Amino acid sequence: MDGYGGDQVRAAERPHLDAGEPLMQRAAAGLATIVGRLLDDPAERPGDGPGSVLLLVGSGDNGGDALFAGAHLAADGRHVAVLRVGSRVHEAGLAAALGAGAVLLDGPPEQVVTDAALGADLVLDAVLGIGVHGASALRSPAREVVQAIRELARDQRAPFVVAVDVPSGIDVDTGAVADDHVLQADVTVTFGGVKAGLLRGPGATLAGRIELVDVGIADDLATVEPLVRTLGP
Template identity: 75%
Template sequence: MDGYGADQIRAAEAPHLAAGEPLMQRAAAGLADVVDELLGDPAVVPGDGERTVLLLVGSGDNGGDALFAGAALAARGHRVEVLCLGSRVHEAGAAAAQQAGAVLLEHPDDDETVRAAALRADLVLDAALGIGRTSSTALRSPAREAVGVIRDLARDQRAPSVVAVDVPSGIDPDTGAVADDHVLEADVTVTFGGVKAGLLRGPGRALAGRVVLVDVGIGADLAAVEPLVRT
């Protein structure tokens, strides 16, 4: 499996975005398909009936991927709840999610709100922080506190399954390094276009869980560059 750096991924995406190709929609559709399959797997989510998905959404395109996926999941009959943890929200993604029936939770900076939402959820989508951060990968409030709450539930074996969107929030997409222990360990990481090198090395390798690649149409572009990691 080859692992690529964030700059390599962005460079591969650039001509497709300039041509107006719907890369985010492709990513979101693939993400929704993976999550839908997991929700139907009794080994991942025991029991039957309505499934609840909790989205941890940051400010960037990573949050947009999750919101459009949330819209697709809500349209398929799942209950979708959203905690907006960034300074802003992807407006088109949020509108699509709400139109499909997703619920944007109030007071996302309140620990009790996060705890109650996590206890209701069968699965959490971690889209608080993607590959766009160029400075520290450390999570900021309120995402930092939200991750802390869910990690506490995991220690008590009460946390839902976690699917990371592109990369687990808080790991460096190139090196797999972490700034601190405020990283939500994923059961599955759904990554887009190309596997990020940080999912294959450093602490990120252990934190990513099973890595699933969604093709968004940039494979030929990445094939022309040397990956950062070959495994």
């Protein structure tokens, strides 16, 4: 498994984005497929029903990926709730999610997150993506939201966590973290190429199982030297 830097992935994406290819929609569809599979797997989520998902949505494209995935999941009959934790939101993604039946949670995020997380089978961590350089400490209210879910984990009440591209707060290249306010993922769904920060440093212990979604840039990444080469699949 090779690990690529954030700049390498963005450079590989650029000609496809310039050509108008729907990379975000491909990422979101792949994310929704994996989340749906997890919700339907009795080993991951015992119980009946379609399953419920809580989206922790930040300001960038990472949040857009989660929102479009949420639209797919809601259209498939899943219960989807959206919790905004950034200063802005991907408007088209939010409109798609709400139009498909997702619910936007009201109230200060740090106050509603505990009940929302307890009512969810799965949480999507889409607070920060690869657009952030370096190990970035989460800012309020995302910081308090992550801390609340970490406290549930200590009481063994936390839902299954899926990180969108990378766990929020890790350095995408080195796997370094600024502090301990990073949400441990059970699964990280990453797009285009595996990020180097998922394979080394603290990030390697926070990412859980890595699932790669092909968005159409594999041939481009094959022409560059990855930051990390590992043996095995």
